[in-house]
Amino acid sequence: MRDVRTAADSRTDTGLLDGLDPEQRAAATAPRGPVCVLAGAGTGKTRTITHRIAHLVRGGHVAAGQVLAVTFTSRAAGELRSRLRALGVEGAQARTFHAAALRQLRYFWPRVVGGPQWDLIENNKLRLIGQAAHRTGLSTEVEVLRDLAGEIEWAKASLIVPDDYPAAAARRQRDTPEPPTRVAAVYRQYEELKNSARLLDFDDLLLHTIAALEEHRAVAEEFRDRYRCFVVDEYQDVTPLQQRLLDAWLGERDDLTVVGDANQTIYSFGGASPRPLLEFPRRFPEATVIRLERDYRSTPQVVALANSAIGAARGRPAGSRLRLVGQRPDGPPPRFVEFDDEPAEAAATAARIRDLLDAGVAASEIAVLYRVNAQSEAYEQALAEQDIPYLVRGGERFFARTEVRQAMVALRTAASRAEPGELVPAVGAVLGQVGLTEQPPAGGSARERWDALAALRDLADELSRTVPDMDLPGFVAELDQRAAAQHPPTVAGVTLASLHAAKGLEWDAVFLVGLAEGTVPIQRADGDEQAIEEERRLFYVGLTRAREHLTLSWSLSRTAGGRRHRRRSRFLYGLLPENHPASRVARASGSSGPRAKVRCRVCGSSLMATIEIKLGRCEGCPSTVDEELLERLRGWRGARARELKVPVYVVFTDATLMAIAEQRPTDERELVAIAGIGATKLERFGSEVLAMVNSGTPA
Structure with a gap:
């Protein structure tokens, strides 16, 4: 080098x-x-x-x-x-x-293909996949089609053609929504339908x-x-x-x-x-x-926590061992908070956000981050009850909003007859004609419209300071370019976003919520060491979004008054300050947490790998699996998955079924001791599983 x-x-x-x-x-x-x-x-x-x-x-x-x-x-x-x-x-x-x-394909199309250019599929991809699934005899439920679309996108991104998909899926141990041969059949049909209609999807580009x-x-x-x-x-x-x-x-x-x-x-x-x-x-x-490695974004306290979190990862290649060094002044220590249930967690988060707003932190500099989009509803409600403006990242596109389209038409008209002059007053005058007032309205949809127009005004102010000689026609051209690229300006309001959607963004204050086992890491990752490590990296991404204020929270029950059997995320062990009251979570669940040694029930050796901990034995030690019980469990799982219209791993992963068939739990205490079976799984499936184990027949 x-x-x-x-x-x-x-x-x-x-x-x-x-x-x-x-x-x-x-x-x-x-x-x-x-x-x-x-x-x-x-x-x-x-x-x-x-x-x-x-x-x-x-x-x-x-x-x-x-x-x-x-x-x-x-x-x-x-x-x-x-x-x-x-x-x-x-x-x-x-x-x-x-x-x-x-852009390149459109330019070269006449030479390499000829004839009219094929249209790009944007909003009707699921319709084509639905037709392909119907021809193959599979369900056309929206969730099933989305899972199939995800597998097709993965295959194309991995340069895997339909004929090679079954072998590739087996080799990569993919959790497929349907048997791999049937997914391959849908993939093949989808490609045929798409090509016959002369359409391109994004991977085709x-x-x-x-x-x-x-x-x-x-x-x-x-x-x-x-x-x-x-x-x-x-x-x-x-x-x-x-x-x-x-x-x-x-x-x-x-x-x-x-x-x-x-x-x-x-x-x-x-x-x-x-x-x-x-x-x-x-x-x-x-x-x-x-x-x-010099971190200019976060306080040393946030940086230290992030370093500790990623430092616990297993199998990190040498090129990934970056250790951040905080460059900012000291800030407040990260907060760790446990709640009895999710509604209490959401309400307390909204109350804390109100405190930050009152202390002068801008709403646009605050974010609530969660693992899955379904978690946003509780926080939307809690923020609304506090009259706190918010926006859900991944919701309606900014440039598709009615008031924004109206504003751009008015700005374009003004730019066509504009005389030289300062940008900000010119933009302010035009936006005033379409509803931007000096003071924002009290709340509701009127406030949302005002915030969108104010974001355009603020962008004009920013560009006037950073781009020399920016005028009204130039501002309109910038808006057109941003609309084409879906690059919206910053809108006032607390951001609600999934951890994946938060990648590349940052805020003064970040709330990482729902940090319970089964959510972070996600349930379907359990038993797969590589998937667990990806979940850890996702957690790390969330931590490093915060500049100064960082709050990490979890709840012991999903519903108010529900059974408090959930455990905090394994990624939090070693991060909480000593003597933190949240240590009672491990005791309540009957586990001493990842820091305690788990030993093989066959040879007594310490277990480290997730799959070994789940099975309760070393991978090389002899299995005591009851093959007949395992087959019954698999059949029951398939039937329940079809009934619930979910992938089979949502019921139980293969590793969990193997652990049940090996350990043969006879009561709820023994069943919940198996990693991957928490309060929700116990409540939904526990009696059926125990009936199969105890009676030797399906429930």
Whole structure:
């Protein structure tokens, strides 16, 4: 690898590099060629890569129009474009993989395919999958179709064709919604229906672009002459399909900068893998590798907690062992709070948010993060009762709102006859005509409309300060570009979001809620060591979203007055301060927690792996499984899953069934002692399972 200390170019624009720390500067000034930036959460990776692009352009190493930067969300691509423009770089392309492929495919279509361009499936994908499922004799319930769509998307992202799907699913131990051969049949039918209708899905954009570049020499030469320098953000989330497209873009060249953090790999279920990031130095032996570990986002207290959480991970590859170093002043210690039930947890969270608002923290700087979207309802209700404005990330798109569309029409009309003048007063005058008043209304839908218009006004104010000579026509053009990229401005209100949706965002105050076993980590991950570690990384992502205030909470019962049998998340063990009252959770559940040694019931050795703890024995020790009972349990599970219209693992995982058939629990106490069987599973299925174990016949 090149020595990064000698990489700075003598023509560096020192003004551009002011404010970068030594590692950021090394990444920004590294010469053209392969560069790998291992960037921890909050270490300024976006700042670093935009300054790198600006440095290369200003130094004459590459023209702005020859740069293609790709990332994984429209919002992140919009942020890259905004920052590049603020650095004076016009013309560099910053897009998602799919947006870049769509643009290229449209350009090359007449040469590589010919005829009218095929339409892109956007909102009717489930309808096609429903037709395919019906032809295959499977259920067309919406939840089933969504599960099938997820499997098809995973297969295409992993470059797996229908004929190869059953073997690949078995090899990867996929929890498939239907038997793999039937999923493959639906996949095959879906592709036939889609192609006969001359439609493309989002994965097809990448596949067809790859084919155009790999099979048409003239197309590849024209593209590679157009783009000379590539930057990939969030490289830990690349799929095999995206990597193949990147390889097709590069050809034999190596002018590639990648940025990522293997500790934030949270999309393995969709085919993403940190392997290309971790193996980058092996693929490019001359690559410059730089580690960013100075955390400018979070207080040392938040950083220390995040380091402890990810430090407990098992099997971490060397390239992922970044240890963040907090750069901000001290802040309050993270808060750990236990509640009797979920309604109490939601109400207390809303009350604490009210305290923060009263103390001067802006609503837009507060977030409530949860594992699954179904958890949002309780928090929506609790915030509404406190008259606190909120927005659910992943809900209605900003630019689709009626008041925003009306405002953009009015702004466009004003821009067509605008005379030179200051941007902010001009925008304020137009928005005043469509409902933006000096003071916000009391609440409800009127307040939501006002907040949306105020976000447009605030964006104008921001652009007037960061983009020289920004005028009303330029502002309208910026809005059109943001609407196309779904890159909305910040709207006032507390954010409610899933942990996955929170990736790439940050707030002054973060509430991580619902941190109970079966939710964090999610129930279906139990028994799968790799899935558990991905859940840990997702928890880590949530922790690192907080700048200053961080609250972690969980409840012992799902419903008010319910049985308090739930346990706090295993990821919290070792993080709580000593003598914290939440230690009673482990005692109430009859377990001493992960810190206590669990021994094999056969040989007495300490057990460490999740699957071994669940089974109660070492993986190499002889099994005492009752094969007949195991078969009955599997048959019962399949019937219950069909009755409830859920995947079989939602009832019980294979590992849980194996543990039941080996340990043959005779009462509720013994049954709930098996990992993965909590209060909810006990209440719903306990009597049926115990009847099968005790009587030897199905319940």
